Amino acid sequence: MKAFADLSEREILAIGVAAEEEDARIYFAFAEDLAGRYPDTAKIFEEMAEEEKGHRGRLLQMYEERFGKNLPPIRREDVKGFLKRRPIWLTKNLSLDTIRKQAETMEFQAARFYSKAAEQATDVGVKRLLGDLAIIEQGHEDLAHKLTESKLTPDARKKEDDTARRMFVLQYVQPGLAGLMDGSVSTLAPLFAAAFATHANWSTFLVGLAAAIGAGISMAFAEALSDDGSLTGRGAPVIRGAVCGLMTALGGLGHALPYLVPDAWANAFWIATTIACVVVFFELWAIAYIRARFMDTPFLQAAFQVVIGGVLVLIAGILIGGA
Secondary structure (H helix, E strand, C coil): CECHHHCCHHHHHHHHHHHHHHHHHHHHHHHHHHCCCCHHHHHHHHHHHHHHHHHHHHHHHHHHHHHCCCCCCCCHHHECCCCCCCCHHHCCCCCHHHHHHHHHHHHHHHHHHHHHHHHHCCCHHHHHHHHHHHHHHHHHHHHHHHCCHHHCCHHHHHHHHCHHHHHHHHHHHHHHHHHHHHHHHHCHHHHHHHHHHHCCHHHHHHHHHHHHHHHHHHHHHHHHHHCCCCCCCCCCHHHHHHHHHHHHHHHHHHCCHHHHCCCCCCCHHHHHHHHHHHHHHHHHHHHHHHHHHHCCCCHHHHHHHHHHHHHHHHHHHHHHHHC
8 A cells, every 4th residue: 555645646636536536436326315205405405415526526637637547546435535435325324324324534635635635745736636526525525424413412413413422432442342351351361361271360361461462563553553543534553553552552451350269279270260251241341331431333243243243152162172
């Protein structure tokens, strides 16, 4: 993938052309989905789609004037810093709130892209065009923000539309949750494999400690290198990496600490293992709660998914250790 700072003006314009075309198609899909339920809102999305097509035309005209007709094969997905979108527009009968939040996120990303691109451009005409588009997209974000005002209570609207909360989720909750899930689930297999293979608490604790720290370091680098945050607003990669790595290590250490029970105690292994299983239960419950609270996943669905994954990894560890 290419860093945003390394993009040429030709590549920036080409990305803009492709992005506006894709966004227009998505808005038309939203309009089609909403037409039978919210016809007035559907018309707004149709107008937004037509405006995105107009933006594409302006970008394409500028590109052809400067670089000719051949567009380089580069898309947003080829540049570090763009969030990967879930194709929710392929699902029919989406709620108006879900569509609004997606549209708001799309316009937020577009506005940041054009703002950063305008700062980087050197040609006066290109800089002016990108700056104008950034202002227009910011207006679209405000429009998307207001689409369901009449459908939400004041308290719910404040909660859903608070920008600070959205940034908090992007910068801290998402990387922290990814780390907690990885640390709590992936380290179960090596820990319980060592436990049932050795029946020695101290040796098991050392395996769990090594797995937790190793996973934490790995996840910290993976998160920090995945996105520089310049376009998505997800914050400094160092902070996100630190949050992700710390939560990964904590998730792994949680069920390793019970194995500090001294081996000299009677039934020390089973005491430690019982405590570890209780800790695992609370870890999985915490993951399900965070997903339900911040990621709009129904709690029972989140709990079911997390528990199934955790139990499968736990059983794998026990079977391997007891072999």
